[in-house]
Amino acid sequence: MIRLYHVSKSYGSAQVLHDVTFRLSKGEFAYLTGASGAGKSTLLKLLYGAEAPSSGKLLVGGVDASKLGPARLPLLRRNLGVIFQDFKLIPNRTVFDNVGLALEVIGAERREISRRVNAVLNVVGLGGKGERRPLDLSGGEQQRVAIARAIVNDPAVLLADEPTGNLDGAMAVEVMEILLSINLRGTTVLIATHDNGLMERFPHRRLRLNAGRLSE
């Protein structure tokens, strides 16, 4: 589902990723781990097309993400769910609208949006909170809104950048259980995290980044 061949990324003279190669199969669950500044977020950005690799080849769901032009970029992102570290929720829109945005951009009918958003809000435990604004919610609830938006269109791949970074222990476990349940439905999940406790509690394959170099 995800394949990287000798991918490198540099910003000017600073090389952030060095010759990264790995493969993640359909339905697999993996952690991308490493210290702050190791290149985790950069690698995720390459996967959802926010950055282009300096060299190498990168396939996501069969699409060569390293060669996507601006016109085809939305097509890649519609097949991905991304949970951003800073959530990227629109503060003046309701929870319902924020989650529905992922369906709105693909032109889904209003009735279909309503049905699927309400269903996914129940999955993440936010049933009944659709009309609230993100800033009226706790950090954990905002995180769950971001998860709901990432999974509402049943993506083949789910990428999460430090999804538990802002949460306390119990809330982090809840979020992990949601992500695992999504994975059980066949979605490939890659989580960037440096939370060792969580990785020990929910053991899965680990991709370790150290100063931009990948090891397992």
Add this chain to the structure above:
Amino acid sequence: MSATLGHILRRAARSLWENLSLNAVASGVIAAALLLGGAFWGAMSTLNDAVEVWEKDVHLSAYFASGVDEERQRAVLAEVQAMPEVEAVTWVTAADARGYLEERVPDIQPILVELGEAAVPASLEITLRARYIGDETLADFVTRLHRAEFEELDYGKEWVERLTAFLGLLKALGAALGTLLVMAAVFLVGNTMHLVTYARRAELETMKLVGATLQFIAAPFLIEGAVQGLVGALLAIGALSGLKVVLLGRVQELVPLGQAPLADGSLGLTTVLGLLIVGVLLGVVGCGSAVLRFWRQAP
């Protein structure tokens, strides 16, 4: 599945409502640009009309030499009337001229008696067609008009030269100022739209990150731009109408403007339509370029 027109219109309407103050600022800037441009255009049109009136005032007086009898004068009158440059000719006999002078200056009779008949000659008062009032064409006409029967041709050469020079300067100045004004308006509106888009960058960035296409993001913005432009144009039309009522009457008291374009109590259909079209275009182009700039910069 594709986003329907209704879908786009709903998003545009919601966005207009949710960003009322930003949209008001954008409309205000468009209105200011149009007001400035409209006022400039109005002033130029009014000046052009005034110049046309002045142009029509250019005429020639051809004074007959003494000894040219009335029969010959009549023959010359017919020749002059047949010239293509001539709009109208009035034949003023020596008696008519003397009578006119005596009527205007009652004490002049003794002087005229002393000077004799030659003091007030007969003349032809010639009005030219407007298209022939140019520096070179007028000189050419005067050359062809010249006859032994005329003692003097008086056509205000200096005045015509000054008028032609003034017209040239006015047109050059108008073109330069107009170009500057259009550039300033586009710059002002473009930057305002950029700020409006910048204020909503988080929303737009999120849309792009979840897979929105440029068309999906831009379509409601273009509709918003059109609405902003329309509102701006309506504001400018209202302000220009007000300015016309307040200023034009006073200006016309000072200068003989003739039929000015704003003098009939309305801006005129062409002006109103022009302002509406330019306003909508400014809004759409401003919003479109701002969204495009954002699209290229966003991750």
